[in-house]
Amino acid sequence: QSVLTQPPSVSAAPGQKVTISCSGSSSNFGDNFVSWYQQFPGTAPKLLIYDNNKRPSGIPDRFSGSKSGTSATLDITGLQTGDEADYYCGTWDSSLSAGEFGGGTKLTVL
Amino acid sequence: QVTLKESGPTLVKPTQTLTLTCTFSGFSLSTSGVAVGWIRQPPGKALEWLALIYWDDDKRYSPSLKSRLTITKDTSENQVVLTMTNMDPVDTATYYCAHFDWLLEAFDIWGQGTMVTVSS
Numbered sequence: 443q444s445v446l447t448q449p450p451s452v453s454a455a456p457g458q459k460v461t462i463s464c465s466g467s468s469s470n471f472g473d474n475f476v477s478w479y480q481q482f483p484g485t486a487p488k489l490l491i492y493d494n495n496k497r498p499s500g501i502p503d504r505f506s507g508s509k510s511g512t513s514a515t516l517d518i519t520g521l522q523t524g525d526e527a528d529y530y531c532g533t534w535d536s537s538l539s540a541g542e543f544g545g546g547t548k549l550t551v552l
Numbered sequence: 553q554v555t556l557k558e559s560g561p562t563l564v565k566p567t568q569t570l571t572l573t574c575t576f577s578g579f580s581l582s583t584s585g586v587a588v589g590w591i592r593q594p595p596g597k598a599l600e601w602l603a604l605i606y607w608d609d610d611k612r613y614s615p616s617l618k619s620r621l622t623i624t625k626d627t628s629e630n631q632v633v634l635t636m637t638n639m640d641p642v643d644t645a646t647y648y649c650a651h652f653d654w655l656l657e658a659f660d661i662w663g664q665g666t667m668v669t670v671s672s
Contacts, residue, residue: 486665489660489661492656496656530598532659534657540601542601546599
């Protein structure tokens with residue numbers, strides 16, 4: 443069972459906005475950055491967001507992240523059918539000196 | 553261009569030791585701030601963080617698997633090796649290696665993954 447808690451699934455219509463949450467604790471979110479990954483079936487994860495809210499080159503600004511206290515969110519606006527994927531949050535746990543991932547959220551674009 | 557590729561057995565028997573090799577290019581593990589990690593994903597399940605090795609040979613392990621894991625690097629060969637002892641069917645998963653950027657605190661480039669099945 444993952445230490446970071448994500449909803450198993452979210453859904454929304456094309457063009458709409460969806461928010462995926464990631465809940466942690468003070469030992470992981472307290473002093474550490476959150477990253478988000480997108481994974482399509484049968485492929486490796488891809489970095490979407492790092493440092494809580496920064497996008498790597500090539501990631502559309504439809505994807506945005508934020509962190510507040512022991513929670514983080516990934517927002518996706520202007521949903522497209524091509525956004526259907528699994529999304530994972532990740533961070534470092536200072537007390538464990540190890541990384542962690544959330545349980546993943548499956549996004550369905552209706 | 554940074555690339556990573558995992559290699560190793562596709563099938564191991566219970567109680568055996570798994571050895572996986574990550575061969576990378578486009579960066580050096582002797583460069584400050586660079587690390588390579590291993591992550592696995594059982595079929596249909598979530599990502600699980602396993603281990604990380606830094607440019608200065610500092611190593612970090614998943615607390616729940618620490619007793620079974622060893623991560624090492626060969627800087628001259630641009631390789632990182634992960635060994636996992638006492639394999640069990642629950643260890644069946646796709647194993648990924650990935651480049652970790654210390655400043656980004658994220659895995660920014662991933663290998664394609666290698667599927668390992670544990671079965672007698």
